[in-house]
Amino acid sequence: MTIINSVVNEWVRRIKPIKISVRKIVEFILREGNIDSRYFDASAMYSGTAAHKKIQSQMSAQYKKEISLSYETIIDTIPIIIQGRADGIITDENGYITVDEIKSTTLPLDYIYSQHQLHMAQAKFYAYMYCIKNPDTSPEIKIQLTYYQLESEEIRRHIWDFSFGSLKAFVYDVLNKYAKWIHFETNWKQTRDASIVSMTFPFATYRRGQRELAVATYRSITNEKKLYVSAPTGIGKTLATVFPAIKTMGESKAEKIFYLTAKTITRTVAEDAVKLLSQQNLQFKSITLRAKEKICINHECICSPEHCPQAKGHYDRINDALEDILNTVNIITPETTKDFAKKHAVCPHEFGLDCSLWSDMVIGDYNHLFDPGAYLRRFFNDEPHDYVFLIDEAHNLADRVRDMYSTTLNKHSFSRIRKALKDKNQYAAKVRKTLRQLDAYFTDLRKDVNEKRGSSFAEFDAVFKMLVMQFIDAADAWLLENKDQTPELYSDLLNLYFECMKFQAACERYDEHYENMIEMMGKDVIITLFCLDPSKIIESKLKQGKSTIMFSATLTPLPYFKNILGGASDDTAIALPSPFEPSHLNLMAHIGISTKYTDRQHSYVPIAHAIYAATEQQKGNYFVFFSSYEYMNLVFEQFTHFYPQTHTLQQTSAMTEEDRHDFLKQFDENNKETLIGFTVLGGVFSEGIDLRGNRLIGSIIIGVGIPMISLRQERIMHYFNKKNENGYDYAYTFPGMNKVLQAAGRVIRTEEDKGMVLLIDDRYVAAKYKGMMPPHWHHIQFIRNSDALVRSNH
DSSP, X not given: OXXXXXXXXXXXXXXXXXXXXXXXHHHHHHOOSOOXXXXXXXXXXXXXXXXXXHHHHTSXXXXXXXXXXXXXXXXXXXXXXXXXXXXXXXXXXXXXXXXXXXXXXXXXXXXXXXXXXXXXXXXXXHHHHHHHHOTTSOSEEEEEEEEEETTTOOEEEEEEEEEHHHHHHHHHHHHHHTHHHHHHHHHHHHHHHHHXXXXXXXXXXXXXXXXXXXXXXXXXXXTTOEEEEEOOTTSOHHHXXXXXXXXXXXXXXXXXXXXXXXXXXXXXHHHHHHHHHHTTTOXXXXXXXXXXXXXXXXXXXXXXXXXXXXXXXXXXXXXXXXXXXXXXXXXXXXXXXXXXXXXXXXXXXXXXXXXXXXXXXXXXETHHHHOTTTSOHHHHSSSOOSEEEXXXXXXXXXXXXXXXXXXXXXXXXXXXXXXXXXXXXXXXXXXXXXXHHHHHHHHHHXXXXXXXXXXXXXXXXXXXXXXXXXXXXXXXXXXXXXXXXXXXXXXXXXXXXXXXXXXXXXXXXXXXXXXXXXXXXXXEEEEEEEESOOHHHHXXXXXXXSEEEEEETTOOSHHHHHXXXXXXXXXXXXXXXXXXXXXXXXXXXXXXXXXXXXXXXXXXXXXXXXXXXXXXXXXSEEEXXXXXXXXXXHHHHHHHHHOXXXXXXXXXXXXXXXXXXXXXXXXXXXXXXXXXXXXXTTSTTSSSOOOOGGGOOEEEEESOOOOOOOHHHHHHHHHHHHHHSOHHIIIIIXXXXXXXXXXXXXXXXXXXXXXXXXXXXXXXXXXXXXXXXXXXXXXXXXXXXXXXXXXXXX
């Protein structure tokens, strides 16, 4: 028996302990019942930390806050390290201990108390772990649950007494139920890591620039740094980042990989990379997450047990569903998630989120890390981890984060609810009172803006913040008491409630990176807390992991993107050469036409003739990109007048997904006549589409892509002028040129492709614009009249 024990102990010593949080164990094992998100505690989305600090600051010197706890044990021969952080530990004058667990909420305190068993379970773990760490602690220990109501600031405390023996029994009962999942994780990681060791690059040779990117990615992860990469189309960026990231995971340098992007198509590219590596017997679990509305099984996405059979009893079935899919599938696509969700009658959205806990790589949208209301709290609410972030199409990230952290409220939204809310009860009366006050505020504001004859911007307004908070408080009570209300009214008020919660959260973040903007749109008044500079937000979010690789075909100019995307001085930035032959791209800049706004009315006819001259020499499919729908429509009118025989298509602002699919379908490689698609820069056809071969042989780009002048862009310019005297470039030039590069990149997609790119604007000859052109554009030809286009195309 001693020999057997010795062998077991030696085996245990060789196994790397599994680290797991208290919250993950408790929520995973003890959850039960239904999903019901008709109304839930929005404070979980936008509040918590500030409330905890406020309560903790009011306590006596006997109160020690934010106590990190760790406990190592063996469960069924598997070593584990349980980690957590108690909100507070109170030691009274007699040495008796109380463990405090704080929960802040916008709900009535009686409602949140109904969930106290789950809160207490977490506190029991902390109490037991504290006793183990401090063996001289009294065998009797208290647990205190502190509930804080955010609007009323009411605090309630509930206290229970436990013995060390009862705490130990509870903890080990939960851990023993978790044992099979610990075994699964241990066995899987051993299998995965062994397969990673033998994994090799799936091709005999690297493409030009691909090995350099792979090496830079590996080094950045190993050195725990960020890497910014401008890598033209064709290098194979996804495989060159995923492959070395997986290698670091096999060397215990990475805990989990998050592949984040702005577009669905690039998520499927990441899936394909994992599939390719899996053909070498790589054992690796990935999951692709989709938005709730995109993956819902039902016709309407209403998450309540009355409307959704998957929501009713979801938590009673979810662990069986997880066990099934994790033991069956490695590459979990949205379609796979839906299939297993149907099989086990669980919500596919929540099911996918649970699968992500057990996956080695999570493929999803930027909002899964950055959005304050939608980020993955199960990963990014605790201490930083050894996560690796691979961020594709990173040129989109700054604007996306700027939108996520900006928030808008308008007079019309409040007025519409006020007219629709006709209940006579006390809850409705309280809501209507706050709406009347808000309406009066907006009316006064409209008068002020009208007197100034236009848009305005102002300092942060504490009065408006107070009115919004009063509405949140009143809406809270109404929503809780009116779940059976008219679905349309309930949904409208709930949506406005969440917008106000988002606004309140932005108020708490408001600093020198924000501006309070007021605009008029007809009779409506719009108040926006606008995030001018997202760099600090991005930087703070990336600290949740150990390394970030940001890459795009158009991360140009690199110093601008490194700055706006939260880079540090010692982070690396590299620009890689194009793998394609420059001779395959006939690149021209027509500098004989001005598209400046003041010259625009004189440009319609010359541009129409230039488009025809550029496309008549070779039959095929072409895109023409414009800076706005208005500009596109005016040139389109002239082009069809002069050249009615040419087959044309025109993008519209109201295109559905099906319309866009039908539009692209007409760009067939077997078209016998020329087809010209008139489209908009920065739109759905200027990036993220892949028309290979003869499906697209040319792009004509009108202008330099600068965004239209607006209050937002002007405020960005003003902010960066003060910060680095580079305001115009940050607001207009750099974003504009990025759109141009994206549109130009639609033409050459493979080594065999050949095509033409024509830039039309006299500004391209300026040193600033020449300096932003990538190295593989060195052969660009500058021409001054459309007759030269004919000669250039011969």
